[in-house]
Amino acid sequence: MVIDDSRAMRLILRRIVSGLNFDVVEAGNGREALDRLAELEVVPELALIDWNMPEMNGLEFVTAVRADKKYRGMTLMMVTTESEHGQIVRALAAGAHEYVIKPFTPDAIVDKLVMLGLIPDGAHA
């Protein structure tokens, strides 16, 4: 799942993870993402989450997902311009597993997914 209020950024992230054989669903903010999750029959393995979004921001989404046992298996990765140390700590404390700061290269995303064990090392070569 790719959650970002920018269609351009969703497209960039979609291209990267689609190339790694993930099926992708998109949402434009945290509220929309929760609604999409409720509709899906299978819980996504991974969510890439922007921080600054209208209606419900990424931190609020992470907090909501972590409060729901149904989504315990989801790996949550913040992909955001928020680079203050305090903000990163807040996101990780709320339940995010990883943090990528924009601008990123495709390799930065891939490396994090390898580290998280979601794709095997070298699968993306």
Place this chain on the structure above:
Amino acid sequence: MSATMAPTGDDLQQIAEQVWASYLDTDGEKPLVPLPPDKLSRDVVAGVAVSGAWHGLVLVACSSTASKEAAAALLGMGADEVSEGDVDDALGELANVIGGNVKSLLPEPCTLGLPEVHNDADNDPWLTGDEICRFEATWMGEPMEVSVLEKPQGGETE
């Protein structure tokens, strides 16, 4: 760089070049050239407000042609297919990413607002403030500019 120093034009150049390399010039064929254009253009201005320990705006301004090329590059379409909404989305995201990186050079804590895109820069009260740094460049032969405006503390930035 210390987190309490004001950003400089060199900082803006470094940030803009990183953003271009990541999103707009991934194959190195359309570099952002750090040469001031013959003529500046502010047909489209995208910005994000910063508030908190520092108040101001981070702006990306360019010609209409450059804005369409940027949207086309980000969205993977032809420049002639780009809509106004595509330009707003793409330029807004560029301002958001550049603004977030500029924020890391400003005093903490600060909050980044959501991006706004304005098309009548000369008559827009939102786009006012004291310029503290600027980076001018040429991209695909078109003017491109990144700047940081400081607003007096207590001034409205949202």
